[in-house]
Amino acid sequence: MxxxxxxxxxxxxxxxxxxxxxxxxxxxxxxxxxxxxxxxxxxxxxxxxxxxxxxxxxxxxxxxxxxxxxxxxxxxxxxxxxxxxxxxxxxxxxxEKKPSEILREVLNIKERYGLKQGVRSDLNPKVKKGQELKKKMVKKHSKTKIDKLVKIDKYLKVLSKDDPTVYDNELHRLDKSGSIDGTRKRLEKKVKESENRKKVGDTFEIIREKIKVYQKSSENLSEINDNSVAAIVTSPPYYDVRDYKLGKNQLGHDLSADDFVNRLVSHFDDCKRVLRKNGTMWVVIGDYVKDYGYTAVAEKFLVKMLENGWILHDKIIWVKNNPVYTSSNRCVLANEFIYVFKKNKFVHYDESWVKNHQENIGFVKLGNEKLKSVFDFRDNIVKTNVANNYSLRKECEKKGFNLTHDATFPISIPSIAIMTSSKPGDLILDPFNGTGTTGQSTLHLGRKYIGYELNPTFIKQTEIRIDMPFEDDLEIAA
Ligand SMILES: C[S@@+](CC[C@H](N)C(=O)[O-])C[C@H]1O[C@@H](n2cnc3c(N)ncnc32)[C@H](O)[C@@H]1O
CATH class of the missing domain: 3.90.1530.10 (Conserved hypothetical protein from pyrococcus furiosus pfu- 392566-001, ParB domain)
Known part of the structure; x- marks a missing residue:
């Protein structure tokens, strides 16, 4: 040789x-x-x-x-x-090529042969040659895969304008995970979020007579008087799922399950101060599979809250009619818990609205017609669809904005809590405001609302939500 x-x-x-x-x-x-x-x-x-x-x-x-x-x-x-x-x-x-290598090959062909939309190959042999090479790649890897990779490149070019290291780091992450679709969706959301940020700026708050949403961490509720809140209704950030890039106060990201639970439990300390003596705190919390097994954050959280002096007044299971399908060798995760905590023996807890509406539970009225509803509340089980933010998304788009929050709860969940544990005119708090679903229900039910949220663009999404016409599948006793 x-x-x-x-x-x-x-x-x-x-x-x-x-x-x-x-x-x-x-x-x-x-x-x-x-x-x-x-x-x-x-x-x-x-x-x-x-x-x-x-x-x-x-x-x-x-x-x-x-x-x-x-x-x-x-x-x-x-x-x-x-x-x-x-x-x-x-x-x-x-x-066997890594996703980043396939992407570089495609980009190389596009650039070298001048492939652009609208360029005619019959007039230009170089373009024709490029298109042939691209066709070969499409045949090998599928058009969907190539299109998704090209989108990833487009998003990364936008995101690396502020930080050039993003491009290579993200491609490296893509190669490790191998999840082209997951990466495309995540980056698309990041781009939309950065567009939102440019429009909203670094700070945005809502200060109106009946609703206030502060842009700050809810660990410290200094804007609220002692014993003044009738009900706290909230869904904390999910453990280790979503990174909202909000700095060290952000809960839920990059901690062990135990650290997360400890932080979350002490986060609620100031809630105890502001909650009325007969008030209740409704916490919606679910679990998550990480490293091949459930983290049991919901159960750990409950035990720690009790150790921290809270009393568990009620326990409701929220069953999702249309959960996200997961392909694995375990059951599809279709529920979250709603823990109702209190700080004293006696609470305002009025479930008469459930009885009054017993006939209509499971149904909605549309004109004279009664239609089967996706909402059903019996015993301690509430069944609803997951949040449908179609109208909010459209409303945001109309205002040149993107709906980027993807962990909202359906409005029936805070509505149950508010109707059961407060009266019109009372003050309701959501320390993890998100897009203000609790705020929207609060206003509809004639109560007052305070929310806390770190991300200014989510507060903007809250403003759009509360100003749009109210529509829901649940007949709420106003
Ligand atoms: C699960 S989401 C709440 C969604 C809300 N229930 C809705 O329907 O839109 C949790 C929210 O908590 C916010 N968050 C995280 N850490 C926070 C903190 N320390 N103080 C206030 N908000 C925080 C996140 O930005 C996120 O929007």
């Missing part, structure tokens, strides 16, 4: 650019150290330099040879007329 000195061969920079990320090089190096280079490198002569070559296929082998101080490597010398990019791609075609 022919051999060439390592110092007479250059790495192929195009291949390096296309197939950058190499986190298994150490293992590769060890295997070369043990067995030597078994497969020859493919090289081609450099046009202008006698006796010097460029790699066509084998950058990693050349790099390993240099690291191991090998003077020569086995080669096959190829005389070629093909463009370097085409050669690189052709020589890598049998290897």
């Amino acid at each position: 022919e051999k060439v000195k390592t110092n007479c061969i250059q790495e192929n920079q195009i291949t390096n650019n296309l197939y950058k990320v190499d986190d298994q090089f150490e293992d590769f190096l060890k295997s070369i150290e043990l067995d030597g280079i078994l497969e020859p490198l493919i090289i081609q002569p450099l046009n202008d330099k006698e006796g010097e070559y460029e790699v066509v296929s084998g950058n990693r082998r050349l790099r390993a040879a240099r690291e191991l101080n090998l003077k020569e490597v086995p080669v096959v010398i190829q005389e070629t007329k093909l463009l370097s990019e085409e050669l690189s791609i052709a020589h890598q075609q049998y290897r």
